[in-house]
Amino acid sequence: MAVLLSTKATTMQAWRDALLAVDPSLEIRLFPDAGDPADIEAAVVWTSHDMAELRRYPKLRLIVSMGAGVDHLLRPPGPPPGIPVARLVDRMLTTQMGEWVLLNVLRFHRQDPDYRAQQRDKVWLELDAPVTAQRRIGIMGFGELGTHAAGPLRTLGFPVMGWTRRPRDVPGVETFHGEDGLHAMAARSDILVCLLPLTSATRGIVSASLLARLPGGAFLINGARGGHVVDADLLAALDSGHVAGAALDVFEPEPLPADHRYWSHPKVVMTPHAASITIPSSAAPQVVENLQRARASRPLLNLVDFSAGY
Structure with a gap:
């Protein structure tokens, strides 16, 4: 099973390297090269990713937003129904x-x-x-x-x-x-x-x-x-x-x-939305931990409460 990574082109490789540094066994695919949609079990995405596109992956079990804010996920059509979404709460x-x-x-x-x-x-x-x-x-x-x-x-x-x-x-x-x-x-x-x-x-x-x-x-x-x-x-x-x-x-x-x-x-x-910028090496351990939790059907860290809006 694979992890789909979708963010700015300038930071895509840094995210890939950071995730592999935590878990070298991960198979990471860089959007838009997702390969077989049935292989994708998790999507790690930022604001530019189209939530409707995530409905292509029948075995998706986790979405991770690359930041603390999740308002971009709430825009129609929103994430695929029933798929848990985690946000980053990073030091x-x-x-x-x-x-x-x-x-x-x-x-x-x-x-x-x-x-x-x-x-x-x-x-x-x-x-x-x-x-x-x-x-x-x-x-x-x-x-x-x-x-x-x-x-x-x-x-x-x-x-x-x-x-x-x-x-x-x-x-x-x-x-x-x-x-x-x-x-x-x-x-x-x-x-x-x-x-x-x-x-x-x-x-x-x-x-x-x-x-x-x-x-x-x-x-x-x-x-x-x-x-x-x-x-x-x-x-x-x-x-x-x-x-x-x-x-x-x-x-x-x-x-x-x-x-x-x-x-x-x-x-x-x-400033150009630069007050607080996600650093992949700092955030990657939390992403991998949530992937492991999702695989084991354990409670996720920083799960988004869509009824509250964050």
Whole structure:
């Protein structure tokens, strides 16, 4: 039986090598060269793979998504019915996202956009020193990524708040839940960070209504999915000055069209969905472990709950 591997051409060989390093006995086929469809027992895929195509494999028993987010799997027609899907919860992915969040919190906290503008204009002016203990950070989504991102921020002395769908108690963090809780946290967030999974309930959650609840001069950081943000509403808040800046790693669609205003907006810092990139050598052991579990009919690691959307 074989494993079908489908990802970007630039990383296909690295994934193959990483999986074989964990289990040299694996037979790996690189999409689109799947060979006999009846040979495929598992598919390890990323966002570009067509879920309808996976219905070609009659003995498929496992689908693995090469990342933490699974919203791409939820698009019609979705995965083949009855086939379990696992996502990656990987230490390196989590660490990278924490680094990216910290980078951008410090970028805004230490007034880096203002100093870069002064450098461009050859202005020598010392700005008022910011007080870390007074810069409140609100994190939307307090699962694996949000909890980890909160750690370094708390170590530096930032007050950190977290929002989840259901009540959750996290030592050292003030937590909120539900719609009222989100509104309450936003009203106190000098920097609002979005690390939510994208579901029907969270699509468009960063809208004019939520942005209006932020303190004047607040900042937005989005490392989750582009679909969380209503672009027109964020641009209006940036143009008015109510939101002082935004760091955005994710967009809808991707790649971002060349004529989109984010590219040239002076208050927007962009990265090309690069905040947290799966490293095959780190993720491969988890993929192989799930394949072994599927073969033995044992519970899978990080099984996607499609009813919850992640």
